[in-house]
Every structure is written in C-alpha cells, then in structure tokens.
Amino acid sequence: xxxxxxxxxxxxxxxxxxxxxxxxxxxxxxxxxxxxxxxxxxxxxxxxxxxxxxxxxxxxxxxxxxxxxxxxxxxxxxxxxxxxxxxxxxxxxxxxxxxxxxxxxxxxxxxxxxxxxxxxxxxxxxxxxxxxxxxxxxxxxxxxxxxxxxxxxxxxxxxxxxxxxxxxxxxxxxxxxxxxxxxxxxxxxxxxxxxxxxxxxxxxxxxxxxxxxxxxxxxxxxxxxxxxxxxxxxxxxxxxxxxxxxxxxxxxxxxxxxxxxxxxxxxxxxxxxxxxxxxxxxxxxxxxxxxxxxxxxxxxxxxxxxxxxxxxxxxxxx
Amino acid sequence: xxxxxxxxxxxxxxxxxxxxxxxxxxxxxxxxxxxxxxxxxxxxxxxxxxxxxxxxxxxxxxxxxxxxxxxxxxxxxxxxxxxxxxxxxxxxxxxxxxxxxxxxxxxxxxxxxxxxxxxxxxxxxxxxxxxxxxxxxxxxxxxxxxxxxxxxxxxxxxxxxxxxxxxxxxxxxxxxxxxxxxxxxxxxxxxxxxxxxxxxxxxxxxxxxxxxxxxxxxxxxxxxxxxxxxxxxxxxxxxxxxxxxxxxxxxxxxxxxxxxxxxxxxxxxxxxxxxxxxxxxxxxxxxxxxxxxxxxxxxxxxxxxxxxxxxxxxxxxxxxxxxxxxxxxxxxxxxxxxxxxxxxxxxxxxxxxxxxxxxxxxxxxxxxxxxxxxxxxxxxxxxxxxxxxxxxxxxxxxxxxxxxxxxxxxxxxxxxxxxxxxxxxxxxxxxxxxxxxxxxxxxxxxxxxxxxxxxxxxxxxxxxxxxxxxxxxxxxxxxxxxxxxxxxxxxxxxxxxxxxxxxxxxxxxxxxxxxx
Numbered sequence: 001x002x003x004x005x006x007x008x009x010x011x012x013x014x015x016x017x018x019x020x021x022x023x024x025x026x027x028x029x030x031x032x033x034x035x036x037x038x039x040x041x042x043x044x045x046x047x048x049x050x051x052x053x054x055x056x057x058x059x060x061x062x063x064x065x066x067x068x069x070x071x072x073x074x075x076x077x078x079x080x081x082x083x084x085x086x087x088x089x090x091x092x093x094x095x096x097x098x099x100x101x102x103x104x105x106x107x108x109x110x111x112x113x114x115x116x117x118x119x120x121x122x123x124x125x126x127x128x129x130x131x132x133x134x135x136x137x138x139x140x141x142x143x144x145x146x147x148x149x150x151x152x153x154x155x156x157x158x159x160x161x162x163x164x165x166x167x168x169x170x171x172x173x174x175x176x177x178x179x180x181x182x183x184x185x186x187x188x189x190x191x192x193x194x195x196x197x198x199x200x201x202x203x204x205x206x207x208x209x210x211x212x213x214x215x216x217x218x219x220x221x222x223x224x225x226x227x228x229x230x231x232x233x234x235x236x237x238x239x240x241x242x243x244x245x246x247x248x249x250x251x252x253x254x255x256x257x258x259x260x261x262x263x264x265x266x267x268x269x270x271x272x273x274x275x276x277x278x279x280x281x282x283x284x285x286x287x288x289x290x291x292x293x294x295x296x297x298x299x300x301x302x303x304x305x306x307x308x309x310x311x312x313x314x315x316x317x318x
Numbered sequence: 319x320x321x322x323x324x325x326x327x328x329x330x331x332x333x334x335x336x337x338x339x340x341x342x343x344x345x346x347x348x349x350x351x352x353x354x355x356x357x358x359x360x361x362x363x364x365x366x367x368x369x370x371x372x373x374x375x376x377x378x379x380x381x382x383x384x385x386x387x388x389x390x391x392x393x394x395x396x397x398x399x400x401x402x403x404x405x406x407x408x409x410x411x412x413x414x415x416x417x418x419x420x421x422x423x424x425x426x427x428x429x430x431x432x433x434x435x436x437x438x439x440x441x442x443x444x445x446x447x448x449x450x451x452x453x454x455x456x457x458x459x460x461x462x463x464x465x466x467x468x469x470x471x472x473x474x475x476x477x478x479x480x481x482x483x484x485x486x487x488x489x490x491x492x493x494x495x496x497x498x499x500x501x502x503x504x505x506x507x508x509x510x511x512x513x514x515x516x517x518x519x520x521x522x523x524x525x526x527x528x529x530x531x532x533x534x535x536x537x538x539x540x541x542x543x544x545x546x547x548x549x550x551x552x553x554x555x556x557x558x559x560x561x562x563x564x565x566x567x568x569x570x571x572x573x574x575x576x577x578x579x580x581x582x583x584x585x586x587x588x589x590x591x592x593x594x595x596x597x598x599x600x601x602x603x604x605x606x607x608x609x610x611x612x613x614x615x616x617x618x619x620x621x622x623x624x625x626x627x628x629x630x631x632x633x634x635x636x637x638x639x640x641x642x643x644x645x646x647x648x649x650x651x652x653x654x655x656x657x658x659x660x661x662x663x664x665x666x667x668x669x670x671x672x673x674x675x676x677x678x679x680x681x682x683x684x685x686x687x688x689x690x691x692x693x694x695x696x697x698x699x700x701x702x703x704x705x706x707x708x709x710x711x712x713x714x715x716x717x718x719x720x721x722x723x724x725x726x727x728x729x730x731x732x733x734x735x736x737x738x739x740x741x742x743x744x745x746x747x748x749x750x751x752x753x754x755x756x757x758x759x760x761x762x763x764x765x766x767x768x769x770x771x772x773x774x775x776x777x778x779x780x781x782x783x784x785x786x787x788x789x790x791x792x793x794x795x796x797x798x799x800x801x802x803x804x805x806x807x808x809x810x811x812x813x814x815x816x817x818x819x820x821x822x823x824x825x826x827x828x829x830x831x832x833x834x
Contacts (some may be wrong), residue, residue: 007829017655018815035324088502088761123704172437212822273821 012284013276016297019249023287027166028269030214032308035245040084040136042245049244052263054141054255059084061136063124066117073116075141080143081120081130084136087183091128093113093119094156106155106183137255143265144258148229152176154218159233159265160196160254163275163283166296167242167305169235170286172196173278174203174228175312179218187274192216194223195279199312203232207277232304234262239300241267252274320805325772333806335412340802353625356789363395364537366575367598368432370588374424379404379589381430384578385415392575393437400431414578424589433622438537453553456523460725465508468501473525476579481552483527484568489527491518491550491566511781515548515563530580535593537573542598551579575599626795636797639672641794642785644804646671647780651811656778658820659773664755667774669747671781675744679782683775685740690771692721692758693752713747738823 034040046053057079058072073079093116093247095103102110120137129135143157152158156177163171173193177183180190186194195204205214206223210287215222228234238252241264251271254262276283289310297303347353370381386394398765399406401473419430461469471491480486494502509517522529526759530551535544549557550693560570578584585595626637646668653659661667674682696717700710722740759767784790794800
C-alpha cells in the first residue's frame, strides 16, 4: 500500500484531492462554471469567437415552443436532440434520416413526430439535467464519424478529450463507443479510453473498465497507432477555449466530423482523472512544467507549439 | 513545500490559534474547576413513583397524600406531580408535607401520580437517623379485660427473657408472632390484621418504650406495583432501630426507603371509591458532575456559569446529541478525503447514524436496509411513469412514510418492539437517499449502487460508534470548546492534497505498467 503510494507519487499521478485543491480551486473561477454547464451558452460563445461547433438548428425552452417543432425541423434530414444541461450523454437522441413522416434512429427504429416531441418535453422537465432543474432542448447538426475512426466506433461518435491547463494542451485521449456502452462515449458505461500522444496525435494504449486493452472489444481491431487527422488544428481548437471560458483547468471534448473536421462538443470544468489511466502516465509532472512558466504566450498557436516542445522528444521525467 | 512555509501559512496560524484557545480553556477547567477529563463513576439515583387509582363518586373529591420527609440518608433531588384535571396544593399536616388534590366534580376512573428522584448517600447508615431528638416516653394505654392481662403476661415474659430495650422489643415481637399462644390469640383478635403494627406500638407503650410505625418501600430496579411496607422503629433513649413487626427481627428491609414515620396512613380521601395506591421504583445513573450540580444547586464559580449544566435538563440532552454531530461530520470528512468511500449525499450518513443511536445498531441496519430496498423497488416502478421531479419526490416521501407505518404495524404484530423505533429514522433523508440510489442505479449500474450503499452504511456505522462513545460524549459535553479543535481538524483536512486510499487502488495498475 505505502509502496504503491510512493510509486504513484513518483510517477506524478494526480489524485482527486490534489486536483480539486491545487488546480480546480486555484485556476477555475466559480463564475465561469455556468458558461460550460449550459451547452447552449458555450455554443453561443464559441460561435462568437469563431470556434467550430455543431450548428444549432433550434433551441426550445417552453412546452409552447414544442408546438412549432415540425416547422423548425422541416429543413433537416438528420439532427441530434440533446439537453443543454445534460451530462455523460444522457438524453441524447440521434435522428439519422427520415422515412415519410417518420424519424429514423441509427439502429433503424423509427419514431413519430409525437415521440420526438415527447422526448423533447422530457428534456424540458429536467429529467436529464443535474439536480433536475428545468432544462432546454437543443436540436443540432448530426456529426458524421470521420472515416479514420469509423473502424473503431460502435454506432456512436467517438470524442477526443484534451486536458488544457492555463491554455496549454497537456494530455489527450479518445473515447470510443462500444456495444456495452450502448454507442455512448462514456467511460463509466463501458466505452474504451485510448491515450493519444499529445505531440503527434497517434493513439497509444486503450483502457476499458480500468483494464488495459489493446484491441477494440467489439471489432477486434488494434487501438494503437491510429493517426488522428487534423491533430494540430484540433489542439488549437481546444486551446482557444481558454480565452473563451477563462477556465485554467478544463477538459475540452472534441468530435471529428467527416466533412467539417474537428468541432467542440462541450467543455468540462471538472475533468476526471481517467485520462491518466488511458495514457498510462501521470498529470502532475506535466502540470508542474506548465505552472513553472510564468508568462505564457497569448497566441493559441504558440501555446500549442509550446506544448509540443514541452512534452515532445524527452520522455516524461520519472 | 518547506516546513517554514507550511507553519506560517494563514491556515496553519488559524489552526494553531483555534487549538490553543480550546486547550487553554480545557486546561483551566481541569485544573481550576477540577472537571473530570474522563466520565467518572456514576451516582445512583432512584425514581420512586406513587400511583393512586380511584373512581369518582360524581361529586367533589379530595385526595391527600403524605409526601416523603426530608431524610438524612436520602436526598430528594426533584419531584413532580401528574394531576390530570385536579387542583393541587402542597401543604403540611402536622410534621408532614402533604399533597392535596381536589376537584369539584369527579367521575369515572381517575389516576394521580407523584414522582420523586432520590439519591441515597452511600456512607450513611439507617440507624443514625434522628439521633438528636429527645423522645418522650409514651403514656401507658388503658386496656379492658381480658386484653389487659394478656398484654401484661406477654410483657412480663418478654421482660424476663431480655437484657435491654432493643432485645426486649425484639423478644416481644417474636412472642407475638407465635399464633398458638393463648395470650397472643386474645391480642390478635382485638384488632384487624392490617392494624397489627399499630397494635404492636401500643403494646410497647405498655412497657413505656417509645416506638413508631414507619411506612416505606423497597428500592428495587424496575419494580412496579409494590405495596407499602409497614415497619416498626423502637427508641432506646439514644437512637431508633427498625424491627420487623411480624417476626421481631432487628433489621430494616433491604434497600428500605421510609416514606413517612409515625403516621397512621399516608393516604386520606373524601368522595372517592375503589381507592388503590401502588408504588414503583427504578434505578438511573447520572454522572457525578450532574449529580453534584443538582444537589448543591449552582456551582459557585462564575466561570462555571458558562458550562452547559446551567441549561434546563431537556436542553442539556439536546446538546449532548448536537455536540456529537461535528464528530460525525469529522468522520465523514476523513472517510471521503483520506479513504474515498463513496456515499449517497454528504451528510446523510451522519443523520442515519443519529437514527442508529435510538434504534440500536443491529436493528437500525436491518430496518434501514428493508426501507431502502422496498423504497428502491417502488422508485424503479415510478421511473416508468416519467413524473416531474418535485411531485415524484413528494410521492416518494409519502411512500416512505407509508412503508414506515407498515413496518411498525407489522413488527408490533410480531411482538418485535424494536421495529417500532423505525419512526425515528429521518424520512426526508431516507427519501433523498433512495432517490440518489436510483439515479446511480440508472446511470452507473448495479455494481456502483451496491458500492455506494455499502459505503453509506460503513460511514454511518463508523459515525455511530464515534457519536455514541461514552468518553467522547463526556468530553464534548463538558468541554464544548473542543468544537474548535474539531473545526481545526476540518480546516487542516481541507488542504490535504495527498491520495485517497481508493485512488491508490484505482491507479495501482499504472505502477506495474511503468515498471516493465
């Protein structure tokens, strides 16, 4: 026990107490939280700053809004319905296409307009929001999985988590939906987390339910050596969220679209520590190196370059 | 971080100041006021209760009860009356204190209570009572024949077989106990059996020996419906001694508490029927500090005015519980920050632990699990109805209370009295715990739910042991300044950035992988 403790400390594994006390409390100011807890607000801010996000088709707040649902959705063949305050992929409904009056889900099941409306009204009543407060329903662009990642995703869209500290990308992982996670990119529900070399964008090892895996549990394809396209654009996108939210310690979730490339899905002000397991490496030393630099560049591009030099060639100090 | 930086951080200074203040006050209390650091031996206090049952005659009623006299051996700490619609006056009747209940119209069955807390001073013995009082010699009563000669015969026999007043009295009563004796037969027929002790005092008066009838009860724990014992005390010119009027044994009944001395009857009524008086006794222990406080009134020192003993007893009891809650919170903080035990909600384990205090641990856990399980099933069923949050929570609260009523009825039916204590569980906490449990169930699955349920229980049990610890309870109540130390501990814990035990387990594979 003590032995493991010291080993972990040496490797710079960050614990929850340290994360909360040294990073979240020091670098994240409370008034920034609403910006990221409400996805609608995040989206509005991001659009204003010119950051790519899935296009918002409609947002509905009151049951009355839902009466114009049919009209609002008329131009779109496919879309996603999600709660503005949801977490962990709860309450997300994906519509893949239409068949006459019906809305078709990725698994082939068709819903009537009334069923879509019922789902939206559930979202409004706060079923999926934290603490059950009344919520808003967002209708937005349906992200199409990039062909590179298609072979490792079961039904859903994988997302890439980049941990950004003081505007510098520090560590990244990709979360792949599996059959047991029901197409959701949520590690708790059985999705696979795969570490990504932050300097190259190449995947390393995978972790599923706290166990190291080298192949996708559903498809059997290797998880390592996968090249994430547009890696530098993606890092820059994540980095720019620092200016957007002012959060010093955050997790940025990014999806890769077939046509539009990387786009910001959501931002987390209390990112979990599983990213260390996926990367088989601790955060502490990397955070210390960023913390030791007094003046960080204002330009996001320079900060990405800084990250590449900081965490490049030389291995993480032991 | 350097030692110097840690020691001189504002947090550390605050922690040190708080601890210093608390320890300083404590030191004062221990050295100057001699307040004990550990709970000392407990004093023995008895509750004696007289219960008077009677039926009214549909007219004015009066019940007079002689109250226990002040006594050298037994100190009366407190007394109270339950009068139920009767007017109560405390007056005196001769040497005695007397409670008088009156009512203009009384009908049907009535019951009145008198209750007193008494404290026997252990070092005093029964025999030294009233030693200072001069006792006059009683006049010789006038008897008619054949009673007069029978009594004279008995007195003469007793005198010839005894050496002093006490042995004479003892011998006399022993002779009077022999019912085959011709003289005794005559004497016994002259009065009803219930008057026997009074007759014995009269016979003793025939030899000019002062004696009196003493009525009292026997102090035995949880002894209810006991009768009044009548005993005889004889004076030899210097002191009184107790005798059994039936056998002549020179002793008092075991743990005898004399109610009144020398009076014919302790009860005197008007306008009532079916009169019945019974006594019950029970033993309580209270710690020495409380005892001395109650015996002597306030402690003299001004400093002492700030202790919790100045509060009314009922309020003191509340604070005895309340002051333990911070320790429960401390346990929770330790469990969460150092160990990482997952629980439903932050403080619900403390409140559950408080409920365990009342229900006893085994029953508490059983009842908690039953309610949680049943509530959980209902909650899962409710989930299908897609109810809005607040109405759903209200519905769950109603169902939880319903389940509690049901369990109480069921356990009453089965004769399990412990099951009744379920009413002491905080139902709002139960409802919220069930709610969180079902959310975890839906979002994280069964494994996580079981983990958090067990976590909640483990923390609650740990909290229970800490919050019911006798020495800790004593310390917190006598030295409430310890709150500052608990506060300091919480502040210190708030800046702990080390691992939780659960994290060492979670990340342990990382160690192995690096080593390859």
